[in-house]
Amino acid sequence: MAEQKGDRDQVLPLTKNILLLFNFIEESARVKIDIRRYPWRRVLHNGENGEGLIFGIYKTPERLKIFHFSEPVYSDKVWLVYRCEDPFVFNSIQDLKNKTIGIVQGSSAGDEFDSQVNVSFKAEYNTSSLAGRFSKLYQKRMDAFLLYEPRTNLREVQRELNQLYASEFDEYRKKKQEIFCINPHPVSVIDAHFALSLQADRSILDKIDKALIQGKKSGELERIFAK
Known part of the structure; x- marks a missing residue:
């Protein structure tokens, strides 16, 4: 996922909302999320090369030719x-x-x-x-x-x-x-997703999708991003 840098060029910590989201997905989908943060262009490059999921990506016509996309996250x-x-x-x-x-x-x-x-x-x-x-x-x-x-x-x-x-x-x-x-x-206003290279097995996205659908029905996702 994309990094954000502060006034001393340090990578800023993730926001409370994103940490709560990842905790929810780990518990609901029974997966372990290993976070790697890079400049955005490198995130796209790594994802296209199959080096894991991308988080916080928007759909565009060009990206639909490269990636599988999850359900909208927020x-x-x-x-x-x-x-x-x-x-x-x-x-x-x-x-x-x-x-x-x-x-x-x-x-x-x-x-x-x-x-x-x-x-x-x-x-x-x-x-x-x-x-x-x-x-x-x-x-x-x-x-x-x-x-x-x-x-x-x-x-x-x-x-x-x-x-x-x-x-x-x-x-x-x-x-x-x-x-x-x-x-x-x-x-x-743009929907943000998880994404995975079209060349990869999308079974992990299917697990995440189930968790996201559950979170929307229960109202948990809405509560996370209202904080």
């Missing part, structure tokens, strides 16, 4: 993070015209958004370092960047991100005012 909302002092209206992709938007290489934000990259708006390609993206945004090297977040409490996510990534700036330390804001209208 719906990732793709948000725009911007400087609070420089707000802009966003209701549709057309509102991004002539803006510079930070995107992680190899990622997708839905067919409509992907089709307009470097057409309606300019892409600023980023690495897996979330701290690096916040730094670029603070320096006004881009107008906003994409944040993939399944949690439903957007206000809490924004507060958490400012505590983590604005704390190094005097402006935040002195005024205690949030520097980074999340636009309340998502760019897109």
Whole structure:
């Protein structure tokens, strides 16, 4: 799965939601999950070569030619993070015209958004370092960047991100005012899956699918991502 890096280039720990999800799947599907985290492009490369499952991947026409996909695990909302002092209206992709938007290489934000990259708006390609993206945004090297977040409490996510990534700036330390804001209208909502190379035996995905279907019926998956 993809790594996220902090302000000292350290790999950040998994969120509570993802840890709860993996615990649920291990217990329900009776499997053991061994987590390996890499830059996203390497995740895709390793998965295509049959080196295990990919977690947190979206379906695209190209990927359907390469991977088996599980049932949807959760719906990732793709948000725009911007400087609070420089707000802009966003209701549709057309509102991004002539803006510079930070995107992680190899990622997708839905067919409509992907089709307009470097057409309606300019892409600023980023690495897996979330701290690096916040730094670029603070320096006004881009107008906003994409944040993939399944949690439903957007206000809490924004507060958490400012505590983590604005704390190094005097402006935040002195005024205690949030520097980074999340636009309340998502760019897109995309289902995230587990995936496995088409060349591999998909029996492990079948076990995971049964667990996911059970978790949706019981409401457990919804509870996990509401926390």
